[in-house]
Amino acid sequence: MSILKSYTLSKLSYHMYLDKFTESDIKSLNKIITWFLWSSNLRPFEDAKSFKNTMTLSRAVHHWKNGGISLWDMKLRNDAQHIWILNRVIANQDVYSPYYQSWRNQIRHNKITSPTLKHSILLWQHFRPIMKLPPHQMKPILRNDEPLPLKLIYHNLINHHHKPVLTSGQFQLSLPPTKIDFTSTRNIFYYINSIKHHRGRNTVFRFFSRSLPGMAYIKQDSCKLCSANDFDPHTHYFFNCRVILNKFNLKHITQHLQIANYEDEWSLEKSTTHFYLCDESSDLTAIIYHNIWKHVSSILFSQDDKILDFSNQSIISDFDIHRNILKLINNTPTPAN
Known part of the structure; x- marks a missing residue:
């Protein structure tokens, strides 16, 4: 799983900072994951082929004490990163990126021109009710007076979207x-x-x-x-x-x-x-x-x-x-x- 997450994280980082992560990208990445996890060495990866998935995503995303394998839901993991970065910007944390000051000014003057920022705000507003907070308040989501860590943002998204399920076994x-x-x-x-x-x-x-x-x-x-x-x-x-x-x-x-x-x-x-x-x-x-x-x-x-x-x-x-x-x-x- 460490090998798989190292590979997928590089893809996520590329799309996060240099490109847009599309549904097609998610589908392609999930196909590689399915092949890597569930196929034998007799079936080499070919992009044109389809591969059988022997564990649903709703089960795989959970810890294996709950019958899963802690597999990332690539869409939610990408959403979590958007929420995490925006939350740090709103909390006025040091975010070493060229868009930091631009985002701060757009938020301060309520003139959102960046498509990435607009998408991040929408995800952040949908996430706030999960944390039992008003959706449209532009206040950071904190834990122990610090912005909520990426791990906890993703954990809460998973628990909200994927309930544990019983297995065939x-x-x-x-x-x-x-x-x-x-x-x-x-x-x-x-x-x-x-x-x-x-x-x-x-x-x-x-x-x-x-x-x-x-x-x-x-x-x-x-x-x-x-x-x-x-x-x-x-x-x-x-x-x-x-x-x-x-x-x-x-x-x-x-x-x-x-x-x-x-x-x-x-x-x-x-x-x-x-x-x-x-x-x-x-x-x-x-x-x-x-x-x-x-x-x-x-x-x-x-x-x-x-x-x-x-x-x-x-x-x-x-x-x-x-x-x-x-x-x-x-x-x-x-x-x-």
């Missing part, structure tokens, strides 16, 4: 309601956020949000590994594929790693319960998800026919490395002040 889980409440948007993703193994956490998040890269393009009617028919590729490869299930043994893994009270049965329901424990078992479960996904994606999408290993040993090795990293972090002394 939340509807498909079938644990008894007495165990887990899946009606809460924040529930499963809140616990996924506590997984310490970064790659495992990312894979688990993508699984439950049904946004694993490339899966939307799978058209086959049967499993490429076990030939099962009428399968949902998103869940089949993780829990129902006989070829995958025969490659690892939970009892062997947990005994070797000395993790007690871990269910020997591998299923969607059983594996999900481990994420609510927020301990080593949730990290181990995330590592198993990630190892399965590495193996399956190398079979489905590899361009060089190199199949990544998936076995008891690959899971044990990954967990040992993860456990040792956590020990190093926990044993590192805090620097003296």
Whole structure:
């Protein structure tokens, strides 16, 4: 996401200061974002092509504790920057730009000649009621006697325009309601956020949000590994594929790693319960998800026919490395002040 935001910020900055950000620009940028996030490496970017989006913008813009990925809404992010700059101009802050004094004079004399300023004022007036302020007062929007930061302006725009929504993964889980409440948007993703193994956490998040890269393009009617028919590729490869299930043994893994009270049965329901424990078992479960996904994606999408290993040993090795990293972090002394 950092790579993506660095790229899009350069585009936003260019259009903000040197050009106008049009609907066509937003559409083109969103197409690149969709390709980058949801397509496999078998589908290179071509501007003439369309790409499948496996997560709606209304979900993607939220933090992943709420089932999103903190993706920018490019239009609202652009609007937020206009509001932020104008708000600083009105607050008489130091704004190092050639138009600062010109904008101040136009506002002071109520003679708006700049199209950019006119557009910024309109956005700013629409934003003020969101902050429970009169729309047409030419007074700065402050927080702790300082102009409202860009981050908070964007955050308030997102909360106003995009309400959190339930995900497909939340509807498909079938644990008894007495165990887990899946009606809460924040529930499963809140616990996924506590997984310490970064790659495992990312894979688990993508699984439950049904946004694993490339899966939307799978058209086959049967499993490429076990030939099962009428399968949902998103869940089949993780829990129902006989070829995958025969490659690892939970009892062997947990005994070797000395993790007690871990269910020997591998299923969607059983594996999900481990994420609510927020301990080593949730990290181990995330590592198993990630190892399965590495193996399956190398079979489905590899361009060089190199199949990544998936076995008891690959899971044990990954967990040992993860456990040792956590020990190093926990044993590192805090620097003296």
